Amino acid sequence: MAEYRKTYRTFSAGETTALGRHIAQVLKPGDVLALYGDLAAGKTTLTRGLAEGFQANQPATSPTFTLINEYPGTLTLYHFDCYRIKDAREILYLGFEEYLDMGGIVVVEWPQKIETYLPEDTIRIRLNRSESRDDVREITLELPEERHVNFGC
Incomplete structure (x- = not known):
């Protein structure tokens, strides 16, 4: 169960990417992030921001067909997409x-x-699209400890 929870609102894909860059600043080597959300909720867009925050050697893209992408940077980002997995093993x-x-x-x-x-x-990061506006996202971070993400949404 999360000990610290913070919710942000983004109003464009650019803001979701920017939030990812800000989250990257508070991550530590070995951190694992689980991104929950429906199709088109912004999971890959947020990951793109994380990769930018670590100065990755290429932009993050969805690994749906490859299942994993690696982005070397100041920290290497290992991006798994489990959408096509049928059995957890x-x-x-x-x-x-x-x-x-x-x-x-x-x-x-x-x-x-x-x-x-x-x-x-x-x-755990939960991404939800607004029912009233397609470009608005509510993004909730659930962390085992308090970490301050400096993002003005």
Whole structure:
């Protein structure tokens, strides 16, 4: 259960990306982020901001068909997309447990598919689209400890 919770509102894809850059500033090597949200909720857009925050060597894209993308930067970002996983054990065949020990940042889209393999101290981020405006997102961070993300939304 999260000990610290903070909700942000973004009003464009650019703001969601910017929030990702700000979140990157408070992450530590070995952190795992679980991104929850429906299709088009902004999970990959937020991840793009995380990659930018770590000065990755390329922009983050959805790894839906490859299941994992790696973005080397000041910290390496390991981006998993579990949308196509049918059985949670499939994540083990991808070496998920080894990635947890690599000292980078692990980001998991569709984490509900592999919930049993997520570490207890996983940072959970819930992205919800506004029902009234397609470009508005409510993004809630649930962290095991208080970390201040300086973002003005």
